[in-house]
Amino acid sequence: MPDHFVIIIPQFNDWEALNLLIEKINEDVDFQILENTTLLIVDDCSSRYRTTPFPAFKGREIRVLRLYRNLGHQKAIAIGLSWVAQNLPAEKIIVMDADGEDAPGDINKLAARSLKEPDKIIFAERNKRTENFMFRAFYVIYKMVFQLLTGKVITFGNFSLVPQQRLQNLVRVSEIWNNYPGGIIKSRIPYDSVLTNRAKRLAGESKMNFVSLVLHGLSAISVMVDTTAVRILIFSMLMSAVSVAFICIILFLKFIGNATPGWASTLGSTLVILMLQSFMISLFLVFMVLQYRSQQHFIPAVHYRDFVEKVESFS
Structure with missing residues (x-):
């Protein structure tokens, strides 16, 4: 049987972009992958409810996992991964953003590399970015500071593929609660990457500003404190x-x-x-x-249930 894929998409008040992203997933993802794919939308306690239905999805189904409170992007990813590990058997798990900047067509590249490296987490490494000059300049500074303080190189974000044999290891890495890619680097779980170009936002305004970038950088560095x-x-x-x-x-x-x-x-x-x-x-x-x-740490696989309000299914 073909591998069952789950695409985890955390989102907060980004319903319009999410609907457009689902349409692009229908168009750009290889049909053999798409027909065996479940979309798991992790709704990070959005303050605005959906006003339009989801587009018809050509995969298996859409599930929406709603959280009791807003926790932020990284924690929403950790909860989504933990829920899948406990409740939804799947051979390949994709993590991507809801805004469309993670191009759905690159899922095919991640899947192809995973066939060659079946035991590794595969990241989408950014070859070209579309943000303004100021944002790109500070992003370069962030990567340099990260390498200087941690001795590690980080060239990727959340967009990635997690094989089933690594999922149970990953959801017991406490550091992914704070920063997903940083937690994987810290955990020493083997990973690889493929070069991709960052796409443009499908709708709405980006929530990532200078302050958000600084906080994101500090959270990544704090993982290796x-x-x-x-x-x-x-x-x-x-x-x-x-x-x-x-x-x-x-x-x-x-x-x-x-x-x-x-x-x-x-x-x-x-x-x-x-x-x-x-x-x-x-x-x-x-x-x-x-x-x-010396203190007991937060383990996503154990504690994620405290934040899950409900799970809805859409055919």
């Missing part, structure tokens, strides 16, 4: 070593009488204060991380 804390501590120790070297130079200049009166003591004391502050803050951060690692 233990690595980040150690790197910051090492950087602090290196800066402390540089400060000590400068203090030695200042003392030497003062000893041979080439230092301006008052300059050496002022600069030296400033360097000592900065050195101690940076070291203590870094050390405090490391102890916070160690305390965090």
Whole structure:
């Protein structure tokens, strides 16, 4: 039998774009995939209800999983994956956005790569983006900061294919509750990627602005907070070593009488204060991380039920 696909689409007040996306899925996804596909719409407690029915879907069925409260995109994805793992047997699970920027035709590419790499999660890596220059510039900065603080490279977002044999592992990764791609990188579940071009939004205005991008970046970095804390501590120790070297130079200049009166003591004391502050803050951060690692974490596969209000089916 052909593989059963489930496409998980989290959405919040994006019904118009979602309807257009369903139509594009009907048009662009290979028929052998489409006829064995279930759409799972994770409604993140939308404040606006649907005013128009869903378009006729050429796959199996549409299900809408409504949440009790608005949790945000990443948590909605974690809940959708956990619900599928518990209630809907499927060989391949696709995660994509509702706005249409994840092109449905790329599902065919993900599925083709999954045939070659059946044990890996397959991400859609962005080859070309359509956002404005400012957004793209800050996105490049985000990727550079992420690599600097975590030692990992992130070139993809949520659009991905999860094979059934990895789903049960994934929904027990607590970090996907905070950031889905970051959680997969942290979990060491094997993954691969295919190059895709980001499409344009089908309807409405994007909810991703500068503030949202910063929060998204911080959430991705926070997933690897233990690595980040150690790197910051090492950087602090290196800066402390540089400060000590400068203090030695200042003392030497003062000893041979080439230092301006008052300059050496002022600069030296400033360097000592900065050195101690940076070291203590870094050390405090490391102890916070160690305390965090000793606590019981939120496991999506166990706790997702607390947020699910109801599940509706549409033929």
